[in-house]
Amino acid sequence: MHRLDRAQLPAGLVIGVTGGCGGLGASRFAATLAVAAAQRVDRCLLADLDPVAGGIDVLLGAEATPGARWSQLRLAGGVLDGEVLLAGLATWGRTAVLACDQFELPPPEQVREVIDAARSVAPVVLDLARHRSPTRDLAIASFALVVVLCAADLARSLRPGRRSADSVRFRWP
Secondary structure: OOOOOHHHOOOOOEEEEEEOOOOOOHHHHHHHHHHHHHHHHOOEEEEEEOOOOOOHHHHHOOOOOOOEOHHHOOOOOOOOOHHHHHHOEEEEOOEEEEOOEOOEOOOHHHHHHHHHHHHOOOOEEEEEOOOOOHHHHHHHOOOOEEEEEOOOOHHHHHHHHHHHHHHHHOOOO
16 A cells, blocks of 8 residues: 655645535545545645535534634635634644535635635645535636545446546546
């Protein structure tokens, strides 16, 4: 098995995770990936961009942990400082967690500011919705890697997973 060292997990790394269909554990995989990255480089941002899921903070058991959620961020222009951002979020171990409000995606401009600020100081893992939206499309443009989880079930997971993979392919020639 290949092990990553600190040099292979640069601060600017952004990884997206989505499922081919619901119930596959994409959010759990994203959380595990963020925790593994934080163990390697001391911290990571796990950002929830799936408003129809139960909330990444609930999945982690961190819903009562103090720190800002997407709806509580107030960005007033200028340049967002990555250190200040991560310090103001809920944490789960060494992982900063930015949870999504149910049924409400943050606006694309806010997502862009958060990703740009966070990636300047830490790797970023995004838990993505399966369905396209301007916010999801903007996040996709920042990826180094996207993971699409699928079950070995043609009708339930592989076909929808292929559509999910096709929807993120547009940024690569």
